[in-house]
Amino acid sequence: FRTSLNKSLGGDSWLTKDIGTLFSGEKLRDDALEELETRLLMADAGLEATQWLLDRLQAEIGAGRIKTEKQLREQLKKALLELLQPIAKPLKIPAFIRPYILFVVGVNGVGKTTTIGKLASRFKKDGLSVLLAAGDTFRAAAVQQLTTWSERSGVPILSQGEGADSASVIFDAVQSAKARGLDMVIADTAGRLHTQHHLMDELRKIKRVIQKHDAYAPHEVLLVVDATTGQNALNQAIQFHEAIGLTGIAVTKLDGTAKGGILLAIARRMALPIRYVGLGEAVDDLEVFDAEIYVESLIG
Numbered sequence: 001f002r003t004s005l006n007k008s009l010g011g012d013s014w015l016t017k018d019i020g021t022l023f024s025g026e027k028l029r030d031d032a033l034e035e036l037e038t039r040l041l042m043a044d045a046g047l048e049a050t051q052w053l054l055d056r057l058q059a060e061i062g063a064g065r066i067k068t069e070k071q072l073r074e075q076l077k078k079a080l081l082e083l084l085q086p087i088a089k090p091l092k093i094p095a096f097i098r099p100y101i102l103f104v105v106g107v108n109g110v111g112k113t114t115t116i117g118k119l120a121s122r123f124k125k126d127g128l129s130v131l132l133a134a135g136d137t138f139r140a141a142a143v144q145q146l147t148t149w150s151e152r153s154g155v156p157i158l159s160q161g162e163g164a165d166s167a168s169v170i171f172d173a174v175q176s177a178k179a180r181g182l183d184m185v186i187a188d189t190a191g192r193l194h195t196q197h198h199l200m201d202e203l204r205k206i207k208r209v210i211q212k213h214d215a216y217a218p219h220e221v222l223l224v225v226d227a228t229t230g231q232n233a234l235n236q237a238i239q240f241h242e243a244i245g246l247t248g249i250a251v252t253k254l255d256g257t258a259k260g261g262i263l264l265a266i267a268r269r270m271a272l273p274i275r276y277v278g279l280g281e282a283v284d285d286l287e288v289f290d291a292e293i294y295v296e297s298l299i300g
């Protein structure tokens with residue numbers, strides 16, 4: 001994680017870029033906080049997280065605890081960790097819940113299918129038997145793409161034809177996993193319908209159908225968001241959370257042009273667990289989110 005994240009966030013990335021101009025001097029520059037504010041906002045941290053961080057630092061300056069740039073760096077690190085550590089909660093699959101039902105939701109293009117493929121492979125490596133449910137029945141390509149991931153990772157998939165009822169595909173997968181004694185079902189879901197309203201209705205319906213089988217399922221509703229879309233990612237998180245209730249988030253494409261601040265915005269606004277980060281297109285490019293490593297890569 002450290003190496004790939006440093007590689008990803010290094011160079012052109014937000015807080016690390018020209019870090020020297022902000023942190024190298026002995027004495028605190030007058031405009032250091034202003035400069036930091038600009039960088040945070042440009043990195044998609046959003047107003048709320050940025051303001052929260054600046055207020056923290058301002059209070060420390062007021063209390064005389066920040067006099068040098070080194071101290072500013074230390075306090076910034078502390079504040080960032082305070083924001084992120086409580087939500088860096090890895091997904092744990094309890095052994096007593098079988099099958100464990102994981103819904104993966106998100107709008108088209110964010111990397112949902114890829115993330116499902118990576119997750120399937122990861123859980124299989126952990127020794128769990130996984131069944132994929134091709135619940136995004138509205139896009140023929142989605143089923144095909146998921147089937148390719150299934151073949152690649154040697155994880156079985158249950159699918160029906162295009163236009164099949166998504167809830168029934170997922171319900172069948174759960175029944176099948178039960179009958180076969182499998183450990184978990186990872187269900188893909190639609191990423192786009194005619195309207196946003198339809199999409200949320202569909203997701204609610206799937207949830208209701210599954211809950212007839214198990215009142216406490218799905219055990220995890222994981223939202224996939226694309227870090228390169230900035231504040232859109234936060235808006236999606238809010239909308240999905242209001243509609244079906246999320247239990248975790250995976251943030252993809254942190255290896256790209258994303259500046260990574262969106263994690264701070266999500267943390268400050270929603271405090272939802274961040275489970276994984278996507279750092280590339282390959283099967284192993286999915287890492288458990290670790291706040292400390294992340295913060296270290298941000299401020300060097």
Ligand code: GDP
Pocket residue numbers: 106107108109110111112113114115145191252253254255256277278279280281285
């Ligand atoms: P979906 O429409 O949400 O199912 O998105 P896909 O899984 O098809 O992914 C869309 C594109 O994003 C594909 O080209 C993926 O290879 C790419 N992608 C997914 N996750 C990542 C990531 O973490 N990093 C990068 N660089 N690309 C990713």
